Amino acid sequence: MGDPLFWHRLQFGFTATYHYLFPQLTMGLALVIVVLKAMGLRTGEARYNDAARFWIKIFGINFAVGVVTGIPLEFQFGTNWAAFSRFSGGIIGQTLGMEGMFAFFLESSFLGMLIWGEKRLSPKGHFGAALALWIGSWLSGYFIIATNAFMQHPVGYTHAADGSLQLASFWAFVLNPWALGQYAHNMIASVVTASFVVAAIGAYWTLKGIHPVQARLNLRAGTIMGLVFSVLVAFPTGDISGKLVAKYQPITLAAMEGRFESGPRANLTLVGQPNVAQRRIENPIQLPAVLSFIAYGSFSSNVKGLLEFPEDQWPQNIELLYYSFHIMAGLGTIMIAIMGLAALLLWKSRLDTARPMLWVLMLAFPFPYIATAAGWAVAEFGRQPWLIYGLLRTLHGGSPTVNAGHTAFTTLGFAGIFVVLSVLWLFLIGREIAHGPVSHSQKA
Amino acid sequence: MEMLWFWLVSVMVAIYVVMDGFDFGAGILHLVVAKTNEERREVLGAIGPLWDGNEVWLLAGGGSMFLAFPKVLASGFSGFYLAIWLVVWCLMARGISIEFRSHLEDGLWRHFWDGAFAFSSVLLPILFGAALGNVLRGVPVDGSGYFEMALWTNFRQGPQPGILDWYTVLIGVFALVTVAGHGALFLAWKTEGAVHDRAKGLGMKLWGAVLVLWIVASYATSAVNPGIFHRLPQAPLGWVASLIFLAGLGLVFVGLKRERFLLAFLGSGAFILGLLAASAACVYPVMLRSTLDPQFDLTALNASVGAHGLRAGLVWWLIGFPIAIGYLTFLFRFHRGKVKAAAEGEGY
Numbered sequence: 189m190g191d192p193l194f195w196h197r198l199q200f201g202f203t204a205t206y207h208y209l210f211p212q213l214t215m216g217l218a219l220v221i222v223v224l225k226a227m228g229l230r231t232g233e234a235r236y237n238d239a240a241r242f243w244i245k246i247f248g249i250n251f252a253v254g255v256v257t258g259i260p261l262e263f264q265f266g267t268n269w270a271a272f273s274r275f276s277g278g279i280i281g282q283t284l285g286m287e288g289m290f291a292f293f294l295e296s297s298f299l300g301m302l303i304w305g306e307k308r309l310s311p312k313g314h315f316g317a318a319l320a321l322w323i324g325s326w327l328s329g330y331f332i333i334a335t336n337a338f339m340q341h342p343v344g345y346t347h348a349a350d351g352s353l354q355l356a357s358f359w360a361f362v363l364n365p366w367a368l369g370q371y372a373h374n375m376i377a378s379v380v381t382a383s384f385v386v387a388a389i390g391a392y393w394t395l396k397g398i399h400p401v402q403a404r405l406n407l408r409a410g411t412i413m414g415l416v417f418s419v420l421v422a423f424p425t426g427d428i429s430g431k432l433v434a435k436y437q438p439i440t441l442a443a444m445e446g447r448f449e450s451g452p453r454a455n456l457t458l459v460g461q462p463n464v465a466q467r468r469i470e471n472p473i474q475l476p477a478v479l480s481f482i483a484y485g486s487f488s489s490n491v492k493g494l495l496e497f498p499e500d501q502w503p504q505n506i507e508l509l510y511y512s513f514h515i516m517a518g519l520g521t522i523m524i525a526i527m528g529l530a531a532l533l534l535w536k537s538r539l540d541t542a543r544p545m546l547w548v549l550m551l552a553f554p555f556p557y558i559a560t561a562a563g564w565a566v567a568e569f570g571r572q573p574w575l576i577y578g579l580l581r582t583l584h585g586g587s588p589t590v591n592a593g594h595t596a597f598t599t600l601g602f603a604g605i606f607v608v609l610s611v612l613w614l615f616l617i618g619r620e621i622a623h624g625p626v627s628h629s630q631k632a
Numbered sequence: 633m634e635m636l637w638f639w640l641v642s643v644m645v646a647i648y649v650v651m652d653g654f655d656f657g658a659g660i661l662h663l664v665v666a667k668t669n670e671e672r673r674e675v676l677g678a679i680g681p682l683w684d685g686n687e688v689w690l691l692a693g694g695g696s697m698f699l700a701f702p703k704v705l706a707s708g709f710s711g712f713y714l715a716i717w718l719v720v721w722c723l724m725a726r727g728i729s730i731e732f733r734s735h736l737e738d739g740l741w742r743h744f745w746d747g748a749f750a751f752s753s754v755l756l757p758i759l760f761g762a763a764l765g766n767v768l769r770g771v772p773v774d775g776s777g778y779f780e781m782a783l784w785t786n787f788r789q790g791p792q793p794g795i796l797d798w799y800t801v802l803i804g805v806f807a808l809v810t811v812a813g814h815g816a817l818f819l820a821w822k823t824e825g826a827v828h829d830r831a832k833g834l835g836m837k838l839w840g841a842v843l844v845l846w847i848v849a850s851y852a853t854s855a856v857n858p859g860i861f862h863r864l865p866q867a868p869l870g871w872v873a874s875l876i877f878l879a880g881l882g883l884v885f886v887g888l889k890r891e892r893f894l895l896a897f898l899g900s901g902a903f904i905l906g907l908l909a910a911s912a913a914c915v916y917p918v919m920l921r922s923t924l925d926p927q928f929d930l931t932a933l934n935a936s937v938g939a940h941g942l943r944a945g946l947v948w949w950l951i952g953f954p955i956a957i958g959y960l961t962f963l964f965r966f967h968r969g970k971v972k973a974a975a976e977g978e979g980y
Contacts, residue, residue, distance in 0.1 A: 277702020
């Protein structure tokens with residue numbers, strides 16, 4: 189713990205994971221709001237605008253927390269990861285700069301109009317504000333994913349005389365194949381999050397027997413979107429992400445599966461505990477040859493095990509990496525099952541009265557949050573021991589002049605701030621849910 | 633190309649100070665100019681739709697520095713470690729105060745956020761001013777390109793100065809008073825009634841203080857960094873910048889006298905923009921001056937990235953900058969006229 193690198197890593201991991209809880213919802217919710225506003229415009233029915241109004245309130249609170257928890261991340265590049273910034277700023281500075289210029293200005297300009305402008309703007313104008321927030325937040329997502337993708341799979345760079353990285357091809361960097369796959373997977377996951385949250389509120393109101401019109405609308409919307417996007421998050425986008433890992437980070441794939449020996453017809457482990465010291469999985473329940481198929485599209489493909497690679501290239505946290513991957517994939521499967529069953533009941537017009545199913549929907553909303561946090565843990569633990577894959581080790585990325593006393597102090601500071609923010613968030617969101625949807629006629 | 637980027641980054645940072653400066657100013661003054669809940673909501677209504685966009689200039693400016701001069705960003709941010717985090721925490725507290733205050737119709741809740749808003753708005757310009765002071769005075773960058781500084785040592789100049797010493801705190805106070813004056817003019821322009829009257833009265837006093845502090849700060853700057861002004865007469869941009877800030881200062885007083893508050897506000901914006909640009913012209917091409925040895929200076933030439941990155945960045949910058957200005961124009965037009973406190977349950 190006297191090692192500043194430990195604190196740098198803890199701080200970034202902690203603040204990034206906490207921050208992402210908010211944009212994860214708002215990016216998906218922005219799309220939900222656009223759809224609701226569009227339906228309102230098309231049909232002229234008040235219930236769509238009433239639903240949008242409720243979600244815009246939830247969006248506003250989450251967006252505010254997302255903004256203030258996002259600021260520290262940008263600063264940490266310079267404060268805690270100075271050597272990394274010095275080495276690669278010429279490249280990742282591009283996307284971080286573009287995020288400010290093309291995404292943040294758009295979002296900040298129209299946020300106030302979306303949240304407070306419904307009365308002042310025309311219905312089309314308010315729809316436009318929703319559209320601006322959706323485009324802005326999804327652009328922001330792309331720039332961040334492209335930055336992360338460079339760290340996962342660096343492309344479009346060359347080395348300068350002093351060893352630092354220089355941009356060689358702007359388009360190669362921005363259109364990194366890793367970024368495209370990861371972006372699709374991540375954004376769809378954020379729509380899954382919003383769908384589960386929308387469905388949970390619909391289920392809650394249905395179970396309580398309040399706001400019947402809104403309860404039905406939210407339940408329907410959440411279930412239909414939830415099923416479509418839960419499937420898309422696994423196939424094709426999760427599949428593409430898996431194949432990218434297999435192709436560009438085979439060591440990571442082996443560690444994700446706790447696979448030590450190489451060989452064809454590789455098993456997919458469903459349950460089991462990695463014992464790294466003994467180089468094996470304990471208590472395994474496995475599907476034969478499925479890993480070969482998932483990774484390379486053929487049951488007979490050879491999937492390399494960790495023992496094929498030098499140990500100094502293994503991710504350091506194999507256990508956490510393994511569990512993160514299995515939690516993500518397991519929850520992904522469970523979410524498809526939940527939404528599939530709910531959609532079936534909806535199709536049979538029995539969802540509104542199926543109380544056990546409503547209980548499940550109401551309580552299942554944390555799953556996409558957990559699965560997404562676990563997914564990012566897979567990406568980031570899996571990238572180790574590299575900060576930029578194959579180019580810069582995490583060991584060499586920290587700020588040389590910052591000591592453990594400094595970072596421990598700021599990390600603890602963030603822990604305190606985030607506790608306060610969490611309490612505030614819970615309190616304000618709880619109030620909005622208690623208020624429920626407000627229709628325009630009631631609003632006076 | 634490096635020279636162009638030096639100026640792009642400087643201009644973005646200067647625009648940030650002008651833009652976030654007026655909402656800092658509103659935060660510094662709101663406990664004084666706005667006494668009742670209605671009045672406080674008038675102040676918040678004036679800056680509410682704008683503050684977030686204003687802050688984006690900081691991120692966009694920082695992003696520009698990151699892509700063009702990563703060595704400066706790495707050295708400066710890690711060297712000013714604790715000061716940077718104080719800034720970030722204040723920015724967070726401020727954002728939350730503005731956004732959450734009016735969610736609850738409760739006196740204590742609102743008093744708390746009013747206090748947090750004022751506190752963070754006072755501390756931020758002092759810290760930003762001190763940061764500028766450090767850039768003008770110089771920092772102990774060594775051959776590795778890094779430096780390490782305590783938040784404060786003995787508040788004196790010397791071989792081991794702190795981030796805060798008498799000079800940088802002086803610049804911090806100068807920044808505090810200047811953005812307070814800037815905010816007063818903004819509020820005088822955007823509000824009416826009691827808030828307007830108080831902001832107007834404070835504006836006169838604050839700008840008198842700015843004038844005095846500006847002279848003191850300039851003198852102190854030449855004392856801690858002798859020769860800093862020598863470059864100014866040779867730099868055409870320095871002349872332009874000096875003209876802008878002098879004209880801005882004139883406009884402030886003319887505007888205040890004739891009760892043309894938009895004019896005065898534009899004047900204070902020009903003063904801040906011009907003063908920062910003139911400072912940039914004085915130090916060009918040095919971005920982080922080494923107090924140890926001039927050969928360790930981080931300059932636009934030795935800290936920049938390669939040509940392809942600068943060119944690619946310029947292309948999107950030239951597309952993005954006009955779009956950002958377009959949003960800004962649209963926002964100010966949308967919210968034109970005097971602000972009214974929003975109805976309960978709506979607005980900031």
